[in-house]
Amino acid sequence: GREAADLARGLIRDALEGAHMLFITAGMGGGTGTGAAPVIAKIAREMGILTVAVVTRPFDFEGSKRMSNAEQGLAELEANVDSLIVVLNEKLLEVYGDDISQKEAFGKANDVLKNATGGIAEIINVPGLINADFEDVKSVMGEPGKAMMGTAMASGPDRARLAAEQAVVCPLLDGVDLSGAKGVLVNITADDSLRLGETREAMNAIRAYASPEANIIFGTVNDPTMGDSLRVTVLATGLSGKAEKAAPELTVIRTGTDNVPLRPQGYGGHAGADPYQSPAIWRSGRGAPSAHVNALMQSGMDEVEIPAFLRKQAD
Incomplete structure (x- = not known):
């Protein structure tokens, strides 16, 4: 070859x-x-x-x-x-x-x-109400290293959050954590029913996974054929830098149950979504998935909606 x-x-x-x-x-x-x-x-x-x-x-x-x-x-x-x-x-x-x-x-x-x-x-060729174009793709993908590209669709009252969370969960890739990403590009596609609050929900769900230092760019595309569905596409790059970040120190408090392993409670996957159809990404320590699970719970996410793959990593 x-x-x-x-x-x-x-x-x-x-x-x-x-x-x-x-x-x-x-x-x-x-x-x-x-x-x-x-x-x-x-x-x-x-x-x-x-x-x-x-x-x-x-x-x-x-x-x-x-x-x-x-x-x-x-x-x-x-x-x-x-x-x-x-x-x-x-x-x-x-x-x-x-x-x-x-x-x-x-x-x-x-x-x-x-x-x-x-x-x-789609990001490059389809004009958007808030437009993300080739220069945005080039800016994000110019970050060297491993990358993820995920897309997911959802419908119903909680469609924005569900689509965003499923877009970053794919066990077929070499890891599932965005916390080392240096660049994140998000594109949201829906018809005229897309609410500003839904855009915020989708972006907040992505931000719960991404590093606070990540360069995040987003766009929205109007597609009348989407009906009640909403699609979120996530592109994250520069993930090789994850290994260079030290894990946060943990404070151990003795409670008399020292021999009981500490771990978050297990959570089942969302029954209405298929987390395996959309790519998402790269290897991290145990602390990061646990932090993401906790962040999702604090944002009001039901236990049954925590993706099973994240729950396994958090365990």
């Missing part, structure tokens, strides 16, 4: 001429994607093209050699793209179980790519 891409550098450069943004999608661990993707990304970077990679990491059962190749390729790819989204194949088994068909399982992984490209295309 690498040798073929190196030999075709001129052809690749010609094919990319005039492009403003490039999506690279590949399966990591083998020869073609692992070898060629970083070469293509480097050429695009030299040409000043905004480049996003959406790639898969192998199943554990594919062996340590393939996993090692994938990790090496991911490291090289991350160094040459503006943003990197990694789909974990192993999570397909954990999330959907052993009985899911291969076709359906890989379709779930492909949804991550579809949501990423479709969500960004």
Whole structure:
């Protein structure tokens, strides 16, 4: 893969001429994607093209050699793209179980790519009442490192908050925490019924997950075909910086129950929403998910609406 891409550098450069943004999608661990993707990304970077990679990491059962190749390729790819989204194949088994068909399982992984490209295309191409455009995308995605791209729809009286929360929850990606994000772009799509208070609810739900220092940009799009539904699209970048942040110190108070492990109560997932259809993101310590669960409870969120995946991480 690498040798073929190196030999075709001129052809690749010609094919990319005039492009403003490039999506690279590949399966990591083998020869073609692992070898060629970083070469293509480097050429695009030299040409000043905004480049996003959406790639898969192998199943554990594919062996340590393939996993090692994938990790090496991911490291090289991350160094040459503006943003990197990694789909974990192993999570397909954990999330959907052993009985899911291969076709359906890989379709779930492909949804991550579809949501990423479709969500960004909507932000760039569809004019909004509060407009987020390519320059906003470029500003947010210019933050180097791992990224998430999530989208979700909801309807009913609590649609704004539910859509926002589901847009940032996806166990197929390498983590689910926005607290390390340096840039966050939010786009809200609805018909004329969108209330200003709903925009506030959606943004407050996103802010409960995001770092206080994050650069947050939002836009709204009017789409008469949405009916009672509301869609929230979230793009978060610069997530590699999360590992550099120290976890806050905890104060231990002795109460006579020192041998009982401290943890928040368990909460079930929201029965009416599918948290697995929309991407969201990157690895953090146990403290961050717990803080997010507490923040959601304090904002008035019912126990049954706490996403089950966040509850597991908080535990």
